[in-house]
Amino acid sequence: MSMFADKLVAKATQEYDTYRNVLENRSPLKERIGAYWVFLGRSDLDGGDDVPWSAAFVSFMVNLAGAGAQFPYNSQHSAYFYRTINDKLTRRSRPFLGYRPQEIAIAPGDILGMNRGSSPPIDYGWAAHHDDYSSHADIVVDVAADGTIHTIGGNVGRAPGEIGRKTFSLVSGAPVNDANANQQAFVVIRSFLP
Template sequence: MSVKFVDFEALNLRSKAVLAPATRIGILHLGQQVEELEPDIQGDWVKIKAEVDGVQAEGVVKSVIDGKRSLRDPASASREALVGEAIKEWLRFEKGQGLEHHAPFFDFVGEMWRAIGLDLDGKDRDTPWSAAAISFMVRNAAERFPKYAKFKFAASHSRYMHASIVKRNAGDMDVPFWGFRLHEKRPEIGDIVGRWRETPRDFDDAETSDSFKSHTDIIVSVDSDSVLAIGGNVRQSVSISRYDKTGAGFLAATNGVFMHMVNRT
C-alpha cells in the first residue's frame, strides 16, 4: 500500500473497472488522500481505499484520464500542509459555489479578516479579501510547520510578494517563500502564483514596491502544460484557477502572471 493524492477536481471511485452509472461508488475531490492498494488493474485502473461520505470504501479509479495521471505522489509534508489548507477552504466554500455575501460564507470571510486584525466580513464587498484568504491558509499551515509563521501576513498581496523578493535578495533562510522571475523556477505544488490586476506590473515593480493591485493563488496541482491553483475572492468564492505553463515547464506570462513565489519550507 502507498499514499497518493487525487489530482483531478473530481474523480469517480467505482466498484469495478467498468464505466457505467451502476459501478460508481462516489466522487473523490482534488487533493484527497487515498491508499493505493493495487496498481495497473486491467492495464489502466488502480485499486484504492478512500473515504466516501465519511466511510472508508475500496474501489477502482482510472489511472490516466486525457493523458494525465489521476493520482499523484506526495510532496514534502510542509508543502502538503499548505495545499491541504487551500483544499480545506475550497471545500468549505462548496468548491467555489459558496458566495462571499451569503450565509455561512460571509462568516468564513470574516474569520480570514480577523486573523489579520481587521473587522470585516464577506458583506463588505467593496474590500477585496483575496490576500486575507491566502494569509489565512498560510497561517493555518503554520500550526504544523512553524516556518510558515514567518510569512508577511497582509491584506494586500503586494506586501508579501515584495517581501518574498527582498528576503531572497538578503539570503534570509528563515522565511517560507522566496520570489523568483518566471523563467527561474518551475512550479511545484505549494508554490504561489503572482499576478497583477488592472495595471500591468513586472518583477522589477514588485522588487521596488509593496503597494500595487495584485492577486495570488496557491498551486495545488501541476500538469505538463498547466497548473491548478486555489485562491480567495475568485468569482466571489474560494475557487480554482488554471494557469498555463510554457513548453519549457515554467509558468507562462499570461493572464497577468509575472512572478513565482517558491515554497522553501
C-alpha cells in the same frame, strides 16, 4: 513536496470543497471571510463588505498550514510580494522567497503572484521596488504532466466573489490564466519550510 507544501495544498483544497459555489456575501462563506480578516487584525470586515479579500485568504491558508511567524502576512499581496522578492534578490536566508516564474519549476504549495484580471501585467523588477499596488495571488494545488498549473484562490469566480479554481498555462515560461490571458503571474513564492 515538503510537509508544509502538502498541508497548504490540503488546507486550500479543503476550503474550496467546503465553500465552493458559495458567494462571498452569503452564509457560511461570509462569516468564514470574517475569520480571515480577524486573523489579520480586522474584526470589522467579513464577506458582506466590498473589500478585496484574496490576500486575507492566502494569509489564513498559509497560517493554517503551519507557517507561524515565518510568513509576512498582510491584507495586501503586494506587501508579501515585495518582502519575498527582496529576500530572494538579497540572498537572505528566509523560509519564503519570491522567484521569477522562469527561475524555478512551479510546484504544488507555491503561491502564484499576478496582476488582477483587468489590470495591466506586473513586472518582477518593478515589484521589487514597490509594496503598495493592486494585485492577486492563488495557491498552486496541482501541476499536470503537461505543465498546466491548477490553483485555488479567494475572491475569484462569480461576482461578487467566491473561493475558486483557475488553470494556467506556461507562455514563454510564465503562467497565464487560461480564462483571461491578461492575467499573468510574475512571482512564484516558494516555501523552504520542512
